[in-house]
Amino acid sequence: MAELTRDQVLERFRRAEKLERADLRGIDLAKAPLPSAALARADLEGANLEGANLRGAVLKNANLREAHLIGADLRECNLECADLEEANLERANLTGANLLRANLEGANLTGATLTGARLGFAQLGTANLTGADLREAILVHAELAEAHLGNVKATAADFTGANLRAATLTGGDFTRAQFLDAQLVEARATGAKMGGAVLRKADLTRTDLSKADLANADLRQAHLAGTVFQGATLTGAKVAGVMGGSANVGDLQVTWVDASPEGNGSARVTDGEIPALLGGARTQGPGVRDRAAGDRRYFGRGDILRNATLEFTAGAKVEIDSVFENCSIVLGEGAAVVVGQSGVLADCQISGAGDITVHGQFFERERPGIVGPRALVVTGRGALDASVQQAATPTRFAFERGCRLRLKVMKASNSEAEAEAKERKEGRLTHG
Amino acid sequence: MKTLLTVPLPSLENSSGTPAPTAAAPTAPVLSAADRAAARATLSDLAAEHVRPVRSLMLELQWGGSAVAWTVAARGALSSLRRMAEQVEMEALNQAISAFLIPLDHAVVNEFITEDLGRQLTATYAALVSALPGAFELEGDRDRREPLLVQSVLGQVPGLEPLMVQRLFAVGLGRLDSLLRATAEEVAVVADLPGPTAAALVAKAQELRRTAGGGGPPEITDARRVLEPLVATLKSQQQEYTRAAQGWSADNLAAKRRHRRDRELTFLKIKGAVARLGDVDFALRLQTYSFARRIDELEQYLQQAGGLARAS
Numbered sequence: 001m002a003e004l005t006r007d008q009v010l011e012r013f014r015r016a017e018k019l020e021r022a023d024l025r026g027i028d029l030a031k032a033p034l035p036s037a038a039l040a041r042a043d044l045e046g047a048n049l050e051g052a053n054l055r056g057a058v059l060k061n062a063n064l065r066e067a068h069l070i071g072a073d074l075r076e077c078n079l080e081c082a083d084l085e086e087a088n089l090e091r092a093n094l095t096g097a098n099l100l101r102a103n104l105e106g107a108n109l110t111g112a113t114l115t116g117a118r119l120g121f122a123q124l125g126t127a128n129l130t131g132a133d134l135r136e137a138i139l140v141h142a143e144l145a146e147a148h149l150g151n152v153k154a155t156a157a158d159f160t161g162a163n164l165r166a167a168t169l170t171g172g173d174f175t176r177a178q179f180l181d182a183q184l185v186e187a188r189a190t191g192a193k194m195g196g197a198v199l200r201k202a203d204l205t206r207t208d209l210s211k212a213d214l215a216n217a218d219l220r221q222a223h224l225a226g227t228v229f230q231g232a233t234l235t236g237a238k239v240a241g242v243m244g245g246s247a248n249v250g251d252l253q254v255t256w257v258d259a260s261p262e263g264n265g266s267a268r269v270t271d272g273e274i275p276a277l278l279g280g281a282r283t284q285g286p287g288v289r290d291r292a293a294g295d296r297r298y299f300g301r302g303d304i305l306r307n308a309t310l311e312f313t314a315g316a317k318v319e320i321d322s323v324f325e326n327c328s329i330v331l332g333e334g335a336a337v338v339v340g341q342s343g344v345l346a347d348c349q350i351s352g353a354g355d356i357t358v359h360g361q362f363f364e365r366e367r368p369g370i371v372g373p374r375a376l377v378v379t380g381r382g383a384l385d386a387s388v389q390q391a392a393t394p395t396r397f398a399f400e401r402g403c404r405l406r407l408k409v410m411k412a413s414n415s416e417a418e419a420e421a422k423e424r425k426e427g428r429l430t431h432g
Numbered sequence: 433m434k435t436l437l438t439v440p441l442p443s444l445e446n447s448s449g450t451p452a453p454t455a456a457a458p459t460a461p462v463l464s465a466a467d468r469a470a471a472r473a474t475l476s477d478l479a480a481e482h483v484r485p486v487r488s489l490m491l492e493l494q495w496g497g498s499a500v501a502w503t504v505a506a507r508g509a510l511s512s513l514r515r516m517a518e519q520v521e522m523e524a525l526n527q528a529i530s531a532f533l534i535p536l537d538h539a540v541v542n543e544f545i546t547e548d549l550g551r552q553l554t555a556t557y558a559a560l561v562s563a564l565p566g567a568f569e570l571e572g573d574r575d576r577r578e579p580l581l582v583q584s585v586l587g588q589v590p591g592l593e594p595l596m597v598q599r600l601f602a603v604g605l606g607r608l609d610s611l612l613r614a615t616a617e618e619v620a621v622v623a624d625l626p627g628p629t630a631a632a633l634v635a636k637a638q639e640l641r642r643t644a645g646g647g648g649p650p651e652i653t654d655a656r657r658v659l660e661p662l663v664a665t666l667k668s669q670q671q672e673y674t675r676a677a678q679g680w681s682a683d684n685l686a687a688k689r690r691h692r693r694d695r696e697l698t699f700l701k702i703k704g705a706v707a708r709l710g711d712v713d714f715a716l717r718l719q720t721y722s723f724a725r726r727i728d729e730l731e732q733y734l735q736q737a738g739g740l741a742r743a744s
Contacts (some may be wrong), residue, residue: 026725046722086692104694110594126689130594146689150595170595229497 002027002047013037030068040078085123205244205300220263224278225300238263239277241299249275277309299324301342312337324348326365331356334374341381353391353420358382358403368410378403471520479567481510484710490557493550494570495608495641502538510536528559538558566667578608578711581640584704585611588697591629592646601632611637640704655737658705662698663730669695670723695723702730 003023006014010032012019018038026046036056044059047070055075059082067087074089077097086106093113103123113133120140125145134154141161148166152172155223160180169189176196184199184207191211198218206226208325214229216236224244240261257274260267269277299305299322306325312318314332322342326347331337331354339345343360350356351371358376362369362385370376370387374393378384380402387408388395399405466477485505510529517525535552539545545553560568585608588595605611605620611633614622620630673691676684697719706715714733718726 026722030720044723048720050720068720125685126692128594130598148594150593152599168593168595421662 001025006032010034016419035073218263220261223298225298226303227278229278234274234278236265238268239274240267241296242278243296244278244300251277276310299343301340319343320345321360331373353393358384362386367408378405436659468520472522472671475516475520475522476564476566477565479513483513484568485509485570485575487570488708489547490553490570491574493545493553494574495612495736500539500543503536503543503545507533507536507540522563525560525563528556528563532556533705539733572709573712575598576716577707577710580712580715581608581704582606582611584700584707585636586633586641587700589629591626592633596623596625597628600624608637610711612641636651655709656734658709659702659730659734659737662705663727663734666695666698666702666723667727667731669698673723682699699723699726702726 014265031051042061115184121310158178159320172284173193203223210230218238221241228248296317301318301321303322309328311330316335318337319345331352339360355375364386367387368389371389372391377398380400383404385406454478489502489506616631616634676687
């Protein structure tokens with residue numbers, strides 16, 4: 001228990017004495033007036049500080065584990081590296097507080113005010129921040145896995161590089177917030193306000209953004225595999241270079257998105273093409289060309305794409321770990337498509353002067369299943385059942401030992417009738 | 433400042449309900465008006481704590497259970513209060529107690545409270561409130577106990593997230609009576625909860641009703657029987673948590689989170705049980721402590737409960 005009583009602490013404070021490193025475990029300092037108190041490295045584990053005035057106090061490196069801080073005034077407090085694991089900070093005022101590298105794992109911050117607080121690298125895993133005010137708070141690289149951020153006000157907050165895996169952001173206001181490089185895998189952000197938010201390079205794999213407002217949000221190079229956009233508003237969103245596949249884009253509220261790599265609105269794409277664009281590709285339409293040449297696309301494991309026609313321009317890099325059924329893929333000059341180990345292309349066709357690498361499986365719909373490839377590589381675990389129609393420039397083939405092939409190689413289409421190779425190979429082959 | 437009491441009052445410790453033998457009873461002194469007023473004021477103060485089982489009975493009844501578990505304790509409390517009321521000549525209170533004891537005695541004998549008996553208890557209770565409001569009014573007690581019980585119920589429902597809890601309160605499902613009346617379908621629609629979560633919530637609330645009487649076990653009034661196993665569980669969970677907290681691996685972190693949740697669940701049960709026992713102040717105080725201290729305090733509480741049980 002504490003080495004000092006409440007009265008002794010207050011007396012020392014009155015005499016402007018420091019309380020640094022003091023053993024104050026379990027002490028009852030409810031409603032105590034301790035503004036600007038010097039409590040660095042103090043041990044306040046399990047202390048009752050409900051309603052205490054600690055404005056401007058120095059609690060750097062202090063131990064406040066399981067402390068009871070409901071409604072405490074902690075404005076402009078220095079809580080850097082403080083241990084607040086499982087502390088109850090319900091309705092506490094932490095405006096402008098320094099919580100850099102603080103441990104708030106499992107803490108209760110329901111309804112707390114954290115406006116402008118600095119929470120860089122703070123540990124907030126499983127913390128409850130429901131209804132908290134995080135406006136302009138800095139949470140750069142903060143750990144927020146499984147945290148509850150429902151109904152928070154986080155306008156212009158900075159979550160750059162933060163881990164929000166499986167966090168709840170439902171109904172929160174994240175207008176103009178920064179999520180650059182943030183992890184939002186399996187986060188739930190239904191109905192969240194994210195207008196103008198920066199989600200560049202954010203991992204939104206399986207994130208639920210149903211009914212979210214993403215108007216003018218910056219989603220460039222974000223990972224969108226399995227992301228749910230059901231009923232979301234996306235008008236004006238920047239979407240160049242998004243990676244992923246089979247995002248759920250039903251009932252989108254959108255008139256246009258910006259596909260320009262610079263995000264300057266110079267490449268507006270209208271709504272008919274947007275669903276495929278968010279899925280990592282674009283449906284083929286009259287006169288449509290992919291302006292985002294050289295983009296990388298990733299179709300993630302577990303997704304299924306059926307009856308689609310996908311077009312990738314010169315230099316595009318495409319990796320498929322999804323299941324494609326009855327799809328046509330058109331490759332521009334030098335585009336590279338890699339069918340990953342989990343990828344299955346069933347009843348599909350690939351055409352164009354691209355490079356094809358098969359680690360997974362490819363089955364053609366009708367002959368020729370592959371038309372005019374520049375290179376075709378099937379690696380040791382790959383399987384390919386297709387006819388290959390070569391272009392004028394012969395295709396370069398490479399088959400790794402152990403691959404499974406049922407292959408027919410045909411010459412360029414003008415001499416198709418004289419196809420020189422009608423070999424049909426099965427089982428283990430070396431080079432073709 | 434109250435007038436100094438010069439008249440000896442009967443002890444309220446004896447809640448057994450056994451009437452004192454009249455032959456051995458001392459002759460009651462004649463009270464002056466001032467003494468009587470002072471004695472009544474003291475009675476009113478003491479009675480508030482003394483008749484807690486009666487309020488518990490009525491609160492359980494209001495929440496929807498038959499509250500039979502509290503009948504014996506309530507009867508004992510009222511019997512001793514009646515003796516005291518006689519001595520300080522509080523005739524209205526005396527009559528109100530007698531009227532209330534009629535349906536209560538039926539409940540004690542039958543170990544069951546029928547709907548009709550419940551109505552009789554409610555009707556006769558009004559006279560008790562009117563005779564001694566400081567002791568019998570339910571609003572204050574209900575307002576303190578109910579949030580703790582609701583917290584305890586809601587916190588134990590798997591999948592019920594903080595936002596859902598907010599929605600429940602917003603639509604008026606933050607009160608026990610409404611929670612106990614609601615069906616899973618109603619909760620799902622009104623509070624926009626997933627079906628399984630709504631069903632789990634209703635089931636958890638009904639558990640409260642099952643342990644509220646209606647032929648159910650009477651242990652909700654027995655602190656030791658209710659709390660001892662829970663405190664033992666909490667203690668072992670605290671040890672597990674401390675062990676997991678010593679490591680830094682991902683497994684340790686996951687284990688720590690799991691034990692933290694387990695520990696919290698057990699504490700919610702304890703908090704609900706303590707509130708139901710009527711020790712609201714203790715339940716509220718426990719919330720402000722660390723888990724280690726909660727365990728210490730609970731063990732002391734149980735020791736005292738054991739001591740009281742032995743003494744009675």
